[in-house]
Amino acid sequence: MAGTKQQSQNQAKVFSRRVAILGGLQTVLVGALASRLYYLQVVEADKYALLAEENRISVRLLPPPRGLILDRFGVPLAANFPNYRAILVAERTKDLDRTLGDFARLIPLSERERAKVMRELKRNRAFTPIPIKEDLTWEQMSQVELNLPELPGVSIEADQKRYYPYAGLTAHILGYVQIPNEKEVAADPDPLLTLPGFRIGRNGLEKFYDRALRGSAGRSAQEVNSVGRVIRELSRDEGQPGNDLVTTIDIGLQEFAQQRISAEQSCSCVVMDIFTGEVLTMASTPTFDPASFYNGITPEEWQSLNADMYRPLTNKTISDGYAPGSTFKMMTTLAALEAGISPNFSVFCPGHYIFGPMRLHCWKKEGHGHVDMLDALQHSCDVYYYDISRRVGVDAIAEVSRRFGLGQPTGIDLPGEKPGVIPDQAWKLGTLGEKWYPGETLVAGIGQGFILTTPLQLCVMTARIANGGYAVTPHIFKRFGASAPPSSDPLVAAAQSGRADALGFPAMAVNQEHLAILRRGMDLVTNEARGTAYRRRIEIPGMEMAGKTGTSQVRRITMAERSTGVRKNEDLPWQFRDHALFVAYAPVHQPRYAISVVVEHGGGGSTYAAPIARDILIECQRRDPSRRNPNAEGGRREMP
Template sequence: MYADEFTQESVFSRRAVMLLGAQGLLTAGLVGRLYYLQILERDRYQLLADQNRLNVHLIPPTRGRIFDRNGEPIAVNRQSYRALIIPEQSKYIVATLEKLAQHVTLPDDVLDRIAEQRRRTRQSFVPIEVVSNLSWIEVSRIEVNALNLPGVIIDAGQRRIYPAKESTAHVIGYVGGVDSTQIKQNKLFALPGFKVGKSGVEEQLDDVLRGSGGTSRVEVNSAGRIIKEVNRRPAEPGVNVWSSLDNNLSHFIYEKLKRHRRASAVVMNVHSGEVLAMVSVPSYDPNQFASGIDEATWKKLTTDPDHPLTNKAITGQYPPGSTFKIAVLAAALEEGISPKTEIVCRGAINYSDRRYHCWKRGGHGRIDATGAIRESCDVWFYRIGEQLGINKIAEYAKRFGLGTKPDIPLPNVKPGLIPTKDWKRANYDEIWYNGETLISAIGQGYCLATPLQLAMMTARIASDGMAIKPSLFRSNKTTVPSSPLFQPFFPSLGLSTAALRVIQQGMWEVVNTPKGTAFGAQSWHEEWKFAGKTGTSQVRSISEEERREGVLSNKDIAWARRDHAVFVGYAPYHDPQYAVSVLIEHSAEGSGGAARFARDVFDYIRTDVHPQILKSTGETAAAPPAEDGAPTMAFLATSSVS
């Protein structure tokens, strides 16, 4: 033992205790920290842990289907299949693709696309699309050879199908990929291959048809690989829409109109405003868009001088021609001019240094209001127009829905044009010349209307002056005025019955009396006699458009110089149900041809459309066949879609 060892030992003991104490204090600090993290902050970290491990995947909803008024499909969804490849499960991607190419045709750029995708994500468990729109046979060929195709999987999606093809294309529209500018508007839009409505009803009702996405919460690891699904909220399918269209009627009209280069026609119910058909030619097949349109086809559609993508029934603005005389006559009768007012037509009148011709060179002789409609006497309307003035004419034209944009859920609906003195001052900075009133009174000059507006005007006459508005959705109320359940759909325009009778009588005589301008087109079915009004719209104003389109060949010029043929009419005359308007651009057959077209349409309605409507009207309409748990069918009543 050394002398100082006791000192050393006691110093050591003291310091050991000090050190141990310090260690105890530090450990207590650790415990405090532990308490803070694990007890006080627990909820926050629990949330963070969940955010780490849970990923939310969007489940795309099934798009609502669109049916015609009889429950026939217009726009529905069909299973579509695509082949994907999972890089990590396929050791030799190129070799696998070569084998796959023996069973299905692969796109040329598939290798580039896969290489691009592989550059973008290192996660080799993320599938890459190889080929889409596989037929069922191709799918089964891949499935059978699955063992030789490691990493190739089949993914089932949905694809929009338009069974009615061209005949309803302009009304229904089509779906297509989301524009890059819209992607932020809805989370669903960012889903690969998600489709939105691009035109027609598909575009206008996109929100309704789309439905809302579901979510699948999945647990992922730090590399993003899905471990398991934690929970799932299924997607809510879009609302099915029951349209007012009649597929068969649309098809019938399309097949007939197709013979013409450019034409359009509208069929409306004169009480409910339901549009039964709206056809525009040339048309296009919307299925091309649903399966991804190729550039050549798209270019052809967009550069075609006949504008197949344009719905001429709502976008085409034409001088209404003599069909406008209906509105002018209404104005005259309401403003106190007697229907007995007789004017002598000598084929032309002079008015402030100019000569205004009637279409009939020799003149109509002495003629009254009814006769002026029947024979479409221009001179009678020049005189009456002069008396009324342009502002009065405009006032009544607007009552018939001309000059204002029809309230219908379609894109590019045009308002037409009804001139007034103020309008001319505002747009031309010129005063209105009275001669222009004369021209306007026969539906030429500045006047413009769309075929839909002409159909509306006709429906308003046929329904004894109700403010009919067009609707694209099937009504579940009866449209037969004789039924005890019938209730008017729209308020009255406030026109006198006397005036309406004169106009209706005139329109009857147009078709059914020998002097009428459409006498040859009359129907021989007593119950289905129809009334109407012919029109010829001069191409002068339209030809500006033609000029913009460039040089036309000789043959085209001959065609392009012809006038447009217009006819509006309604049937049956004694119990009006349907209004038709048809406009054939540069028609060789004139307005008589248009009238015969209307007769054929009424004939088809008589045999194939009206019986169906009588059967289903008034009763609670049966919903179209439901499949895969489709949601409740929505009746989009006229009033709710304005």
């Protein structure tokens, strides 16, 4: 009995200890649970409230208004126009094909448009709005609104469409906007590019300044249900609109220039301020309508534009290289002066030049007789330049040419600029793996052979001659923001003063007396009776121009053809005719504006390019956009 009692007591003690231990464990667990609940519900309350809120709220990106592009006087060149479009949310319709079919019965959809919608639906989530049809008229909007009950998932949305009021007149400067492709979306971290229908700059200023023009995305916080359907909008932030961009372009002068060259099959011209580098007009023909790219150009239209032999998509002022012909003779002249050749050095021109086995011809078959340096510029005597080129050498000519902006990008704020070619001995060896031959120097001296320059480079060269040897660089950007800077702005004051050094452009290493000889020679070309462009001169007192003609061959004239008579340009197929070139500045005695004109396969520079330059320079000086607002006299100009 005693043993049994002792055993019972031991069992009771063990049980009591176990109960105590279990109770202690329960107390610890309850305490830990209470602590955890306190931590979650009190300490971490904000965090989990936010997570719960995020499960309830969907944040949608909002595209900001794209910045305007304006001319130098505030006239809109690229603007935003109200655009009403029909959108489709795939999750809200049970039958996509039927919905699209019903919509197409109200507003016709081409096969291409329908395929585009289906492609976007596959790329995006089911609750993402996809544009079906853009640029709806009021009548079309009314039709859709009246039939919305039969069009599940379809709604009307207000948007903005890029609008180019001057169409082809500014197409090569502005470029256009287009929906980004998959590679562009992957390469750009900006979430705006993922939005259906969002467009980025594809060419011109639209591309070069795309980041600044596009702005930053807004946010729309929307309450959604468990499957992502929008219930209501909780908040809205419109984001940051794109910056307005003011350009240096004078749209009035641009219109005049573009219309003046439109009669030519392929032509380009540039006008710039010789002190500030501001490009006032940049015209290229033929051109295209940038609006056709907004909704996506058709394959047929794209093929037609690319197959056009006159290349309407190309901004010829910066992307096409031409042999400069006799417009290059100022560079050869300067190289000769720097090599110590006197302006009085004379050469007899019998109409040809013998160099070893080579017989090189002057453009004037009967020759010019005895000519000195100024005579050679005035009459554009090829024989004179054959001779001084041989004496100076191609390397010296190339060095001077590059100093004046040839053979390298000018730095213009546009995509697609070509550097051109200014050859020397090292260039030929490195590019072609061949040595330079002396006869090639003679050809280079008259702007032929390997030399290629863009119209913009020729304009820069002319500006640097006219402004006294300052390395002015061209630009189209003037400022961000439509409001004008204060008159006290030192940049404005410097521009009005007409001093390139005041704007920070460096002085080039060039003798001022040498530049004066070049300017005098260009003056003789246009304003003396025997000059090659005298008949194309500006006769308005105070507006006279100084210039240089150029005609560059694009084919080789054989000895057999010379013996039987060289065929006239007009008798040749268009692509075998000479290019017509002309460069000039005005006014002669107080230079302010420089111009270059290239009429592709146009013929003689004095006959075809010089009259265009003359007319544009007259209009430019009449408007005088660098010093005043020509639109102010007749009131503010409105968009067409």
